Amino acid sequence: MKVMKIDETMVEKVAMLSRLELSSSEKEQMTEQLNDILEYADELNELETEDIEPTAHALPIKNVFREDKVGESLARKDALKNAPQKEAGSFKVPQIIETDE
């Protein structure tokens, strides 16, 4: 499999999805670095994996559970401590409008 080369348009899209604002020099830098990373990861493709089961996790463990018992939650003032804006015991954010225009 050939690695798809990342261009600046894709970097812009990923940045938008991640809500990151990149300057044009940053975009250039990211394009280069992301391509480097993919190229590096691409080395894995040289391995023969035909007969290897797909892995879902890096560790050979499964079924780690908690019992359904209520534990301690944060005090509200602590929960809200990092909030840039708060009101009425809640986090305050700009409204996102998703209805008709």
Add this chain to the structure above:
Amino acid sequence: MLKDYDITIGLEVHAQLDTETKIFCSCSTEFGAEPNTHTCPVCLGMPGVLPVLNKQAVEYAIKAGLALNCEITDFSKFDRKNYFYPDLPKAYQISQFDLPLCEEGYIDVMTDEESVRIGINRIHMEEDAGKLIHAQGGESLVDYNRGGTPLIEIVTEPDITSPIQATAYLKKLKNILEYLEVSDCNMAEGSLRCDANISLKPKGQSELGVKTELKNMNSFKAIEKALTYEIKRQRKLLKEGGKVVQETRTWDDEVEKTFSMRSKEEAHDYRYFPEPDLVPLEVDEAWLQEIKEEIPELPKARRERFVNELGLPEYDAEVLTDSKSIADFFEAVLEEYDDPKTVSNWMMGDMLRLLNEEELEIEEIKIEPVELAQMLKLMDDGTISSKIAKTVFEEMFNTGKKPETIVEEKGLKQISDSSELEGIIEEVLAENQSAVEDYQAGNENVIGFLVGQTMQATQGKANPQLVNEILRKKLAD
């Protein structure tokens, strides 16, 4: 059913699992708490924390899968679904993407004497998001109490062909989840939520039409109305040569229309990838067996028991088991009054009628099962007539008072004293001379009329059997 188009509907139901704690942390899932009092570093998405899966939530999800005839996958995993929205503190939702816990189930649904099998494509587990409250001044307040509540998402195949079928499916699904006690299915509190995909295609065309996704329906009625509206809207568009746009539309219950939710963002790109903080989930045969044994009697089995062991007609059994709460009420009455058909008649007749009229759920009824039993006993021992019983029942329904109290307060005791009745009957006969003559001329049917007149004269309190006896005696004289 449309003459010119085939309707294709698929439903996605989110049901909150009725666990004590959230899916990946030990915060309480209690409804209605003060905002942001049930949060912790895990469900707030602080860096460096580790989610740990709630075993009870998994067992509830498996139970639902089994009861909905699904295959339980022996190996599944969790994935991150990435998107930005303020109700999602991590900017991703932990969900299941390519290896859901349950697959390929179905529910058989009856509409208009026709049984239809609605396929269930998958059931997967995920965490709920927080709640946004829109405040004034273009800002929103976020409460993360609900964030991290365990959900199952139940996705049907596009097998549904009418709004009525859709609601029939939902009622049945809700009923099964309630029987299992894995979700309280309270639509008003949002513990059961439904989105719908709907498209039309010209009759005979095999390829599906362009679909829209409908959101924000908060009751079965709203779902039926939204689907009906959307069918009309799409049909009109198509007939006029227009095209349906693939989009999400929100239902407005007040104006009864769907509206496009055109978001300024680009189309969602969720970039799913395996959740590295959670290890895979394996369900072996022994565990599955354990869970199977915990599954209680389901509606179908209960219905069959009502027919075979209690001797109820099929129809009664169907109606009574249609909701777990109604069936529970019914069986609670039976514990005090062992005549299934009589109890069924009262519940299916007066009780469901009154509940319907008042738009109440059985959970809100003021009558206790034992009180219905008491009322039936009052009828049996002759304290009240069957006619008066209806009045007493309505009063019990409206006020929640005990039947004895109502009979006492309203003076509804049956008149079973023959001397008192004889006097009243004399008067009735005197006022209805022509009927008396008809009877004496051989028309015995007028006896019914005279009984009716006597009942009316006593506001229904006379013992009808006694009235009948006295009348016959007097008319024979």
